[in-house]
Amino acid sequence: MVIGLISDTHGLIREDVINNLQECDLILHAGDIGKNAIIEKIKKVAPVEFVYGNIDKNNGRSHIDKIIRLNKTNLYLIHNINDIKIDLIDMNINVIVYGHSHKSKIYTKDGILYINPGSVGPKRFKLEPFMAKLYIKDDYDREIYNSNTELKVNLEGNIYEFKRYKVEFIKIDA
16 A cells, blocks of 8 residues: 655645655645645545644644554554644554654654655745655565564665555655
């Protein structure tokens, strides 16, 4: 399964982002959407799950976080990582996707993979626009899964592997 990860569109969705989402089975938007038309546009590419961020004030606060269950993976989607109010271990969360900082980041903590895809919206803070793709291996071997507990990176520095997950960071043409 391939999941497109985007955040912080702030009302702008570039064609390069749409093109990179074409092969995805699902798209996760980690908030600061800006305009609901963004969600409608990416829904034409693949099914979408999203949460609202701090600039999405007119959209209500009912969608500030969400748990998405896919086969044997529990994903937690939130805009600001500092707003997590659930016990991630008790909820058996495997992957957290978040935004807010506009900076791509990936790390593990307590056996959970944390991914901030970066911002695909207007360029801010001298940061280049980035998105990510999360690849979930469906047919995983439990022995490999339990032994692959270190976050590994390729030589180019844009593909990471952890347990049964692979994450690719993609620079967007601005």
